[in-house]
Amino acid sequence: MKALDELTFDNRFARLGDAFSTHVLPEPLDAPRLVVASPAAMALLDLDPAVAETPVFAELFGGHKLWAEAEPRAMVYSGHQFGGYTPQLGDGRGLLLGEVYNAAGEHWDLHLKGAGQTPYSRMGDGRAVLRSSIREFLASEALHALGIPSSRALCVIGSDTPVWREKQERGAMVLRMAPSHIRFGHFEYFYYTKKPEQQALLAEHVLNLHYPECREQPEPYLAMFREIVERNAELIAKWQAYGFCHGVMNTDNMSILGITFDFGPFAFLDDFDAHFICNHSDHEGRYSFSNQVPIGQWNLSALAQALTPFISVDALKEALGLYLPLYQANYLDLMRRRLGLTTAEDDDQKLVERLLKLMQNSGVDYTLFFRRLGDESAALAVAKLRDDFVDMAGFDAWADMYKARVERDGDYSQEQRRARMHAVNPLYLLRNYLAQNAITAAESGDYSEVQRLHEVLSKPFEEQPGMEQYAQRPPDWGKHLEISCSS
DSSP: OOOOGGGGGGOOGGGGGGGTTEEEEOOOOOSSSEEOHHHHHHHHBBGGGGGGGGGHHHHHHHTTTOOOOOOOOEEOOOOTTTTTTOOOOOOSEEEEEEEOOOOSSSSSEEEEEEEOOTTTOOOOOOEEEEHHHHHHHHHHHHHHHHHHHHHHHEEEEEEEEESSSEEEEEEEEEEEEEEOOOOOHHHHHHHHOOHHHHHHHHHHHHHHHHHHGGGGSSSSHHHHHHHHHHHHHHHHHHHHTTTEEEEEEOOOBBTTTTTTTOOOSSSEEEBTTTTTBBBBTTTTTTTTTTTTHHHHHHHHHHHHHHTTTTTTTTHHHHTTTHHHHHHHHHHHHHHHTTTTTSSOTTHHHHHHHHHHHHHHHOOOOOOHHHHTTTTSSSHHHHHHHHGOOOOOHHHHHHHHHHHHEEEEEEEEOHHHHHHHHHHOOOOOOOOHHHHHHHHHHHHHHHOHHHHHHHHTTTSSSSSOOOOGGGGSSOOGGSSSSOSOOOO
């Protein structure tokens, strides 16, 4: 394991030059202190988890110190925000401190959010507040633990720095990690500003560093775009299967690697609601839960437009045509597994759709339903879950279909069924009210609940003795929390 001063930097994005980013130093936080750290994320940098408790750790990730080899840069990009194109965006409160590679040869961006003003702050103060930093940290690590591709979070550093939003709050920084922070909006920026040389350099950078296997194909750029389509289809299938709402699927918030990042007003479903809108600023429901699927395709189309200098329009259209079939195949496979099925039948889609409609009309807890479905045999489980549904006759009809489907699926013991279903159906989820409880305690100076919640969510599928309170349906107040883009 390494100490903090032993990290090895290789700042490949910074070497692209000033057309791609601007050198900016982080603005230090007052009295920086550790709120929470992720040992699993630290392991990706070969760091000894004990270093998180040292004063230099908070100083480094609170903006007071910097490695000599780091090259902090604010990236420039653009993007479609709620459907409208914004010509220039960029890292308004974040900095790419540098790229670190580990003993396995993996490169990780160290991206510090809340690091102060940059040329792209657009009248903002460049700061992040404690509540949003905690939410991003918890979401990044919780999604990863669920098996959903995501950026990672190393730590949250709190402070005494005052920050004004709707009220005065305390500033914080969260250290985000990903193999790359390049977005769809990077390609859009150079396409719409008509900078073909820089756009070609960016495309080569992404192809060589992140999609090298595509070099072996007759049309490398087309092969890369196809891979991006496939990754996003799989990602959004996982969002939908596990009830995750991103909240702000602007093209500047879409990763070129097909991972979840830029967490703002996200939420997991409590009661199943296909029309759920987690961002109270999304008045038209553009980024509602069910609309994430077509918006994923819309965003890929926006990226395709930016790639027309490298790929023919017909080839791009053909690649885009893969998205929905790939999404549907991935989603149905995940839902089969959540239902405990090991084989495929033609009517499985109807089985899923009927269940979700019944859930929608009855306000059934999405996560706990699937978990309890695997507790016992199919017959016993549906008998116990029946009372959760308003349309009992409708549920009985579905339950008969499901029991017959399970019977046809194969001959296995209840122990095998339970183990298989509990391995894909989480008991613990980052519900908004749990995050809010942790944030309220942290804002009073008690970080223990953030740390405890993070630890519970790092093992979402395993029953953890003494943690029953994290596996309950939310109280009524917890179902109606409004989450905004304010950071």
